[in-house]
Amino acid sequence: MTFDIFLMQAFNGLSLSTILVLMALGLAIVFGLMGVINMAHGELMAMGAYTTYATALLFEKFMPGLKDIYFLIGIVAAFAVTFVFGFALERGVIRFLYKRPLDTMLATWGLSLILQQVFRHVFGPKEVGVPTVSWLQGGWAPAAIPGASFPLSRIFIIALALLVSFGVYLLLFRTRWGLRIRAVTQNRAMAGAAGINTERVDALTFALGCGLAGIAGSSFTMLASTGPVTGQQYVVDTFIVVVFGGVESLLGTLLSATIIGELQSTFEFLMTGSMAKASILLLVIVALYFRPNGLFASKVRR
Amino acid sequence: MKFSRRQFIKSAAAVTTVAALPGAPFIRSAAAADTIKVGILHSLTGTIAIAEASVVDAEKLAIEEINAAGGVMGKKLEVVVEDGASDWPTFAEKARKLLEKDQVAAIFGCYTSASRKAVLPVMERYKGLLYYPTYYEGLEMSPNIMYTAQEGTQSAIASLDWLYKNKGKSFYLIGSDYIWPRTMNKLANLHLKKIGATVAGESYYPLGSIEFASEINKIKAAKPDVIWSTVVGGSNVAFYKQLNAAGITGKTQALCAMAVSEEEASGVGAENLEGFMSCMGYFQSVKNAANDKFVKAFKAKYGANRVVGDTMECGYISVYLWKLAVEKAGSIDVPKVVAASSDLALDAPEGKIKFHKANHHLWKHARIGTFRKDGQIDMIYESPLIEPNPFAKI
Numbered sequence: 001m002t003f004d005i006f007l008m009q010a011f012n013g014l015s016l017s018t019i020l021v022l023m024a025l026g027l028a029i030v031f032g033l034m035g036v037i038n039m040a041h042g043e044l045m046a047m048g049a050y051t052t053y054a055t056a057l058l059f060e061k062f063m064p065g066l067k068d069i070y071f072l073i074g075i076v077a078a079f080a081v082t083f084v085f086g087f088a089l090e091r092g093v094i095r096f097l098y099k100r101p102l103d104t105m106l107a108t109w110g111l112s113l114i115l116q117q118v119f120r121h122v123f124g125p126k127e128v129g130v131p132t133v134s135w136l137q138g139g140w141a142p143a144a145i146p147g148a149s150f151p152l153s154r155i156f157i158i159a160l161a162l163l164v165s166f167g168v169y170l171l172l173f174r175t176r177w178g179l180r181i182r183a184v185t186q187n188r189a190m191a192g193a194a195g196i197n198t199e200r201v202d203a204l205t206f207a208l209g210c211g212l213a214g215i216a217g218s219s220f221t222m223l224a225s226t227g228p229v230t231g232q233q234y235v236v237d238t239f240i241v242v243v244f245g246g247v248e249s250l251l252g253t254l255l256s257a258t259i260i261g262e263l264q265s266t267f268e269f270l271m272t273g274s275m276a277k278a279s280i281l282l283l284v285i286v287a288l289y290f291r292p293n294g295l296f297a298s299k300v301r302r
Numbered sequence: 303m304k305f306s307r308r309q310f311i312k313s314a315a316a317v318t319t320v321a322a323l324p325g326a327p328f329i330r331s332a333a334a335a336d337t338i339k340v341g342i343l344h345s346l347t348g349t350i351a352i353a354e355a356s357v358v359d360a361e362k363l364a365i366e367e368i369n370a371a372g373g374v375m376g377k378k379l380e381v382v383v384e385d386g387a388s389d390w391p392t393f394a395e396k397a398r399k400l401l402e403k404d405q406v407a408a409i410f411g412c413y414t415s416a417s418r419k420a421v422l423p424v425m426e427r428y429k430g431l432l433y434y435p436t437y438y439e440g441l442e443m444s445p446n447i448m449y450t451a452q453e454g455t456q457s458a459i460a461s462l463d464w465l466y467k468n469k470g471k472s473f474y475l476i477g478s479d480y481i482w483p484r485t486m487n488k489l490a491n492l493h494l495k496k497i498g499a500t501v502a503g504e505s506y507y508p509l510g511s512i513e514f515a516s517e518i519n520k521i522k523a524a525k526p527d528v529i530w531s532t533v534v535g536g537s538n539v540a541f542y543k544q545l546n547a548a549g550i551t552g553k554t555q556a557l558c559a560m561a562v563s564e565e566e567a568s569g570v571g572a573e574n575l576e577g578f579m580s581c582m583g584y585f586q587s588v589k590n591a592a593n594d595k596f597v598k599a600f601k602a603k604y605g606a607n608r609v610v611g612d613t614m615e616c617g618y619i620s621v622y623l624w625k626l627a628v629e630k631a632g633s634i635d636v637p638k639v640v641a642a643s644s645d646l647a648l649d650a651p652e653g654k655i656k657f658h659k660a661n662h663h664l665w666k667h668a669r670i671g672t673f674r675k676d677g678q679i680d681m682i683y684e685s686p687l688i689e690p691n692p693f694a695k696i
Contacts, residue, residue: 005523008548012515019513125351127536127569132543139549147522151547154515224512225539225569229349233510268516273507274479276516 017261042231048217086210348388470527552577
C-alpha cells in the first residue's frame with residue numbers, strides 16, 4: 001500500500017465514521033434517551049432525502065440562478081420537515097406508548113411500511129438522485145501528496161457531522177432545555193414533580209431525534225440515491241451503532257460509530273465488501289456477548 | 303360428513319385423473335373463447351418494482367399493437383396482469399393462478415433469477431409457457447420457458463473479448479453479492495484466463511450497499527486497465543457518484559457495466575455516467591426502422607421523457623415472438639408453439655434475431671456503448687449474432 005492510498009483509506013474510515021454518527025445520533029436520542037424503539041428511523045432519513053430532492057426540483061424550476069446554494073437550504077428544510085413530522089408523530093402515537101417499549105417497535109414498524117408506500121406513491125417506485133452542487137463535485141487533491149484526492153462531498157459530510165454533534169452536545173449539556181431532557185429521561189415522575197412540563201419535553205426531544213435523521217438523509221443524497229425502501233438499509237446499521245455503543249450513552253454512540261467506521265473501511269480494503277460486512281456483524285455479536293449493555297454502558301443504579 | 307370406502311376411492315380417483323391432466327381443460331376452454339387470454343406477471347410493488355414496472359409497460363404496448371392490427375389468428379388478446387410483489391412464493395402462486403384459473407395461453411414475466419426459479423416448477427407442472435425477458439446467468443433450460451434476453455455467455459464473453467482487444471489486459475471485477483454477478487464473474491475468470499488477461503481484483507458488495515470508498519481505493523491501488531462491473535440496482539448510484547468524487551471518470555478509466563442501461567441513467571445521474579461503458583443486447587439509440595417505430599410508439603403512449611432499455615425491449619419482442627409462433631403453429635397449444643419457435647426469426651428493434659434450433663434461447667447481438675451526457679448511449683461496438691450457449695464449457 002502506497003502512502004497516498006494509506007492516507008485516503010484513513011480518510012475513508014473517518015468519513016464512514018461520521019456518516020454513521022449522523023445516522024445514529026437521532027436514534028441515540030430517541031432510542032437511547034427516551035427508550036422508544038423507532039423502526040421508522042430509516043424512513044425518516046429517506047424523508048429528509050426526499051425533502052432535499054423536492055427542494056432541488058423547486059430550485060431548478062423557480063430559481064435556477066440559485067441552484068448552487070439549494071443544498072444548504074435542502075438540509076435545513078429536511079431538518080424542519082422531519083422535526084415537524086416527529087413532533088406530530090409523538091403527539092399522535094408515541095406518547096401513548098412510553099410504558100410499552102415493545103409496542104413502540106410495532107407502531108413505528110407499521111409507520112415505516114406506511115411511509116414507504118407514501119414515498120412510492122408521491123415520488124414513484126424508481127430511485128431518485130439529486131444533482132450534486134458544483135462546489136461539492138470532484139475532490140481536493142493536495143499538491144503535497146501526489147495521487148491522493150479527498151472527495152469534497154465527504155469533507156462536507158465530516159464537517160456537517162462535527163457541527164451537528166457539537167450542536168447536540170451544547171443543547172443537551174449546556175442549555176436549560178438539555179437539562180430538562182436529561183432530567184425527564186432519568187426520572188419522569190420526579191422531573192414532573194419538580195415542575196418540568198414532561199409532555200412538552202418528550203415531544204420536542206422526539207422531534208429533535210427525527211430532525212437529526214432528516215439531516216442525515218439529506219447529506220446522503222450526495223453519496224447515493226434515494227428510493228422508497230432505502231430507509232431499510234440504513235436502519236440496521238444505525239441500530240447496530242447505537243446498541244454497540246451502549247444504548248444510554250451519546251458518547252458511546254460517537255465512539256462506536258468511530259470504531260465500526262474505521263474497522264469496516266479497513267476490512268473492506270482487506271477483503272470483499274460482503275465479507276467485511278459479515279465480519280463487522282460477527283465482531284459486534286462477540287462484543288455484545290461480553291458486554292451485553294454495549295461498550296460504553298453508563299453505570300446507573302437500577 | 304362420512305365417506306364410505308367406495309365413495310372415497312371414487313373421488314380420490316377423480317381427483318388424481320384431473321390432476322394428471324392439468325393442461326387439457328385449459329387448452330379447450332382458451333381456444334373456444336373469442337379472445338385469447340395472456341398473462342403478465344411482474345413485480346408492481348416491492349423492491350424490484352423499480353425495474354419491472356417499466357417492462358410491464360412495454361409488454362402492454364406490444365399487446366395493444368397486436369390487438370390494433372387484428373389480434374392473433376383473428377382473436378383479440380385479453381391481458382391479465384398479476385403482481386409478483388418482489389416476493390418469490392407470490393410469483394409461484396400467481397403463476398399457478400394465471401394457468402389454473404385464468405387459463406392463459408402464455409405468460410410474459412419474471413425479472414430476477416429467483417422469481418424465475420420459483421415459477422419454473424409451476425410452469426412445468428401445469429404445462430404453461432413463460433417468456434422470460436431478463437438477461438440472466440444461464441445454466442438453465444426448461445421445456446416451458448422461452449428465454450428472450452441474453453444468457454451469461456452472450457454478454458460476458460463478447461464484452462471481455464472486445465475490452466481485452468481495445469482497452470487493456472488487466473481486469474477488475476466488482477459485483478453485487480448474489481447469483482447473477484457471481485456466475486458472471488465465474489465465467490469472466492475462466493475466460494480471462496483463457497485469453498491471457500489478468501484479474502487485478504474481485505469483490506462483492508451486499509445488494510443495496512452504499513459505501514464504495516474503500517473499494518475505490520483498492521481499485522486505485524490495483525490500477526486495472528478495465529473495471530468490469532456487475533453491480534446492480536441502487537448501489538450503482540453510490541458506486542458512480544463515489545467514483546466521480548474520487549476522480550475516476552469516463553475520461554480516465556475504462557469501465558464496462560453489465561447491468562446499467564438507459565433506464566438507470568436518470569437515477570444514477572447522467573453526469574456521473576458520462577464516458578463509462580455499458581454492454582447490453584439493446585440500446586434505445588440502435589438505428590433501424592423497427593426500433594424507430596418501437597421507441598416512437600412507447601413515447602407516444604407513456605410520455606416523451608420515458609426511455610426504453612434492454613429488458614423492456616426483450617419484454618416487447620417476447621409478445622411478438624409468441625404471436626409469430628402461434629401463427630406458425632396454427633394453435634396456442636404449448637408444445638406446438640414451442641416446436642414452432644425453433645429457428646423462428648423476428649425483425650426486432652434490436653435487429654434481426656432468431657430462436658435457437660434447440661435450446662429455447664435467442665441468437666443475440668452484444669453491444670457496447672458509452673454513456674452520453676444526456677443519459678443515452680452511443681454504440682461503439684456491435685457483435686455479430688452470438689449463438690446462445692446456456693451450459694457453456696469454457
